[in-house]
Amino acid sequence: MENQSFDTNWSILQKIAFRFVFLFFLLFIVFVNNGTYPLWGYLMKYPNEWLHHFIPWVGKKILHLSYDITVFTNGSGDTTYDYVILFVILVISLTGTLFWSIVDRRNRNYQMLYYWLTVAIRFYVGLMLINYGLVKVIKLQFSYPGVYRLGQLYGDSSPMGLAWTFLGFSRGYNLFMGIAEVSAVLLLFRRTMTAGAIITLMTTANVMAVNYFYDVPVKIVSTALVTMTLFLLAHDLERLVKFLFTGQAVALPVIQAPEIERRWLRIAKWIVKGLILGYALIYGTIQVLGARKQYGDQAPKPPLYGLYQVDLFVKNNDTIPPLMTDTIRWNQLAIQWPGSANIRYMDAHTARYATDADTVAHELEMTSRSDTTQRYAFQYTLDDSGIFILNGIQQTDTLLIRMTRKNLQEFELVKRSFHWINEYPYNR
Structure with missing residues (x-):
């Protein structure tokens, strides 16, 4: 590999273009870091x-938004x-580019x-x-379809919910995605940067x-990752095109690093890089493994x-029939996480x-998580056959479920396993 020289015009x-890109990317990394850099969250507190x-002031006074900004990154x-x-990053980058271009010629x-x-x-x-790769290899980001998802109709899921269910179903596909993403470790070394990119x-x-296509709210960051990766590949683009489409032999230059004359500084650089890499891989793995407990x-x-199917619903001694238009009678109760439950009513609202x-x-x-005045207090029995009986009150009403x-x-979806041989497509 060749080294890319500092002595160019x-x-x-x-x-x-570089002035703008430099300002925009650095500001984005600083303010949309998502805790990527070690200890960055503490520095940015x-x-x-x-x-x-x-x-919020910019939104109200500069952009004249019709509503106040009260929800922050979550x-x-x-x-x-x-x-x-x-928007602020873009404005600062454009202004900074103009000023930089005037004072530095x-x-x-x-x-x-x-x-x-x-x-x-x-x-x-x-x-x-x-x-991102570790939470897929260890399978934490996308959970296997739980009791709520299994009882849900396709049409009642959001596009993101459908995507999460699809991605969470397969342990093998998560491993495949995770290994591909962890391969980004190649970016951390100059000589493997192009392969990693x-x-x-x-x-x-x-x-x-x-x-974008499943309305997952990480569009800004994912677009930035693609754009930044293209930036890393830009200096090799012409050579890669020649190699891939003309078959010409090419040499990919390594980005030249500044010379570090003092030996202890060179050693310190490798120690710092090793600590960062260790933090990402070792500490990251420990964190993800710990998070699996929750x-x-x-x-x-x-x-x-x-996932419980309601067989009988009695309110104030009146048995409510299972009509699909009923807004009061329960259809299913899903209990998947500690401290949480989902009720699906007969009319399909949840x-x-x-x-x-x-x-x-x-x-x-x-x-109720949306209205704390809506409360149930039950005595319950649950036998070994799975019969679950709730007997209690909601406000002034008595209930037997x-x-x-x-x-x-x-x-x-659960019982259908992997098959090497399928005489006919099993698409249900």
């Missing part, structure tokens, strides 16, 4: 508190807050800054994908496509775990409840 357009005041990375941050190139920008991007994309482009493009397929099941179960006194309290726990192995 860039065109005016190249320099202007106070700046983020300031942003939580500044960004499980969704596509909140209004995130888009306004993106003498530099022949920005090869040194280019090198450090690639370092920031390589570690940002690489560490983020290693984290090619693999990363395929994985991030697939992630971005799922996010989330994912290996998480402990609550004592009343199951409601989430917080639960508190006392398995000694056989008492179950349920409180008898249910049968469904055998999850009877669902076609």
Whole structure:
């Protein structure tokens, strides 16, 4: 491999474009880091508190949004807050590019800054994908379809819910995706950067496509990952095209790093890189394994775990028939996670409840997550055959509900196993 030289002349357009890209990517990495860099969350604690005041002000005073920004980055990375941050980054980058272009006309190139920008991007994309990959290899991000999903109609799921169910079904496919994403470790080394970027482009493009076409709220970050990966590949693009489409032999240059004359600094650089890599792989794995105790397929099941089909629903001594238009009678009760339950009513609408179960006194309290005045207080029995009986009150109404726990192995999705031979397509 050849080294890319610092002694080159860039065109005016190249320099202007680089100034913008440099500012935009660095600002994005700083403010949309998602804890990718070690200890970054601690460093950004106070700046983020300031942003939580500044960004809503920009939304109201500059962009004249018709609503206040009260929701900040959470499980969704596509909140209004995130888009306004993106707007601010864009404005600062454009303004900074203009000012930089006015005051700096003498530099022949920005090869040194280019090198450090690639370092920031390589570690940002690489560490983020290693984290994403680990939660797939260990299968934490996408859970196997649980009791709520198995009892849900296809048409009642959201596009994201459908995608999560599809991706969570297969342990093998998660392993395949995870290994591909963990391969982003190649980005952390200059000599394997191009190979890592090619693999990363395929994985991030697939992630971005799922996010866009299944309405998964990580569109901003996934688009940035694809864009940054393309930036890393840009200096090899012409050579890769020649190799792939003309068969010409090419040499891919290694991005030249600044010379470090002192030996102890060279050693320190490798120690720091080793610590970062160890943090990503070892500490990341420990964290994910620990998280399995609370989330994912290996998480402990609550004592009343199951999908229950309602056979009898009596309210104030009146038996309510199972009419599909009924908005009061329960159809199913799904208990999948400790402290939580989902009720599916006969008319197919659902409601989430917080639960508190006392398995000694056989008492179950349920409180609506959307309206805390809606509460149930039950005495219950659950026998070995799966007959689950609730007897209690909701406000001033008395309720008697008898249910049968469904055998999850009877669902076609669960019992259908892998087959090498299929005489006919089994597409149901």
